Amino acid sequence: xxxxxxxxxxxxxxxxxxxxxxxxxxxxxxxxxxxxxxxxxxxxxxxxxxxxxxxxxxxxxxxxxxxxxxxxxxxxxxxxxxxxxxxxxxxxxxxxxxxxxxxxxxxxxxxxxx
Amino acid sequence: xxxxxxxxxxxxxxxxxxxxxxxxxxxxxxxxxxxxxxxxxxxxxxxxxxxxxxxxxxxxxxxxxxxxxxxxxxxxxxxxxxxxxxxxxxxxxxxxxxxxxxxxxxxxxxxxxxxx
Numbered sequence: 001x002x003x004x005x006x007x008x009x010x011x012x013x014x015x016x017x018x019x020x021x022x023x024x025x026x027x028x029x030x031x032x033x034x035x036x037x038x039x040x041x042x043x044x045x046x047x048x049x050x051x052x053x054x055x056x057x058x059x060x061x062x063x064x065x066x067x068x069x070x071x072x073x074x075x076x077x078x079x080x081x082x083x084x085x086x087x088x089x090x091x092x093x094x095x096x097x098x099x100x101x102x103x104x105x106x107x108x109x110x111x112x113x114x
Numbered sequence: 115x116x117x118x119x120x121x122x123x124x125x126x127x128x129x130x131x132x133x134x135x136x137x138x139x140x141x142x143x144x145x146x147x148x149x150x151x152x153x154x155x156x157x158x159x160x161x162x163x164x165x166x167x168x169x170x171x172x173x174x175x176x177x178x179x180x181x182x183x184x185x186x187x188x189x190x191x192x193x194x195x196x197x198x199x200x201x202x203x204x205x206x207x208x209x210x211x212x213x214x215x216x217x218x219x220x221x222x223x224x225x226x227x228x229x230x
Contacts, residue, residue, distance in 0.1 A: 004157060033217065042118075043158075043204065045217040056217065091158065099216055101146065101165060101208075105157035 002026065004094050004106035012112045018080040021109045025074070025094030032075050033095070033103060034067060038088035046090075049075060050098075082113045116141045116207045120221035128229050133177075133192040135224050137205030140186065147188040148206040148218065149179055158204065164188065175199070200228045 005024045013019050025032045034046040046065070047057040051072035060067070064083070069075040079086050089110050093103040121136040139145055146165045150158040162173025169181040175198075179190045188205060202225045206218040 035218075035220075040222075042222050043218075043220040045219070048217060059217070093158075101163060101216075102160065103218065105150070105159070107155060107157045
């Protein structure tokens with residue numbers, strides 16, 4: 001069974017540009033989470049999807065971040081326009097159980113904004 | 115609100131020695147506690163979790179953790195370190211606040227170096 005995959009693994013962009021991160025959850029997992037770790041700090045929750053619906057987006061830092069999950073399969077996280085403080089590692093996780101006790105994480109996308 | 119504190123961002127242990135990683139949490143409701151490990155270039159992998167029941171929890175790769183409510187702690191131990199244990203370890207807390215999609219709150223992580 002394939003695990004959670006994320007693309008790209010690394011992205012380097014300039015301030016003001018747009019970047020789109022993609023996450024493919026484990027097949028059959030309705031729950032999809034995005035987390036972010038900024039430069040050695042804690043990993044922080046961004047948002048949670050159940051299928052294609054956003055259940056909780058309380059962690060989204062501002063309106064420059066847009067997450068989608070069309071058709072309830074893969075998800076994208078777009079940052080537009082990117083700022084220096086957006087640099088970090090973006091993790092995606094998926095879960096089959098509704099409560100989210102077994103979250104399977106992808107390897108992350110390392111985003112560097114220069 | 116919930117929070118997690120991991121004491122020590124870096125820990126160095128000798129191969130064969132005890133591994134002890136400390137985690138203290140704060141939660142206004144009964145917590146659910148997790149330890150994750152991240153090996154280089156990989157995603158976070160669940161080591162073990164405490165939800166309810168027995169307070170001593172055994173996980174993969176010989177790790178175990180004990181939930182101590184009175185101390186608000188969930189320390190991770192392994193009796194004998196192996197070179198393959200070199201990784202970053204994260205303690206996380208959640209709570210059954212909602213029926214679905216309970217987010218994880220992480221500590222800052224502890225990077226473990228194993229010396230031969």
